[in-house]
Amino acid sequence: MDAALGEAFGEVQGQIARTDTKASILLAVIGASLAVLGSAGSAVTLPLVGGIAAGLGTALLVAAAGLLLAVIRPRLLPAAPGTLTHWATLDAEAFRAEVVVDHRAAAVPALARMAVAKYRALQRAIDCIRAGGALLAIAALTAVGGAL
Structure with a gap:
């Protein structure tokens, strides 16, 4: 049980770090x-x-930046x-009393909820980036088409 708690705690901390790095x-x-x-x-x-x-593509990139800032906040x-x-x-004194108690079973679900919220915001940001990129590609095509 102790090893499983340690693995779960390490996994959720790693997931939080990964979302922050990606963002x-x-x-x-x-x-x-x-x-x-x-x-x-x-x-x-x-x-x-x-x-x-x-304009819309740029606005979506700005929205994605806002979502990414929320992830790393x-x-x-x-x-x-x-x-x-x-x-x-x-x-x-209270810290000394707390540090000897294994609270990982309570901490892991709280940290897991935090990681999931970060991943959801990261997904929304990536969706904004993809949509913004598509709109910017359309803008570039209209520029090229207008130059012909």
Whole structure:
């Protein structure tokens, strides 16, 4: 039982770390993409449809960035026993009493809910990125089509 709790606790902590890493990488890619769009946007004249597609695509990338920021934003609740947020509420004496008790059975479900919420936000952000990318591709095609 002790080994299973340790594995579950390590797994949920690893999943939280993975979502944060994925979100950070995607946030950097979106930031670079928005920088390119900002600098190229003033140099390109698009037909009305292309301009609308580019605007909506850019808005979706900004929405994705907001979702990704929510993923990497520290979660301070719930303060389940055995978690950092719970320990932060304790004084030294209470912490000494708590640290000798195995609270992993209570901490794992709380941390798992946190990980699932992060994964859901990550999924929504990726959906926004995909839709925004498709709209930006349409805008690029209208620019190329207009140049012909």
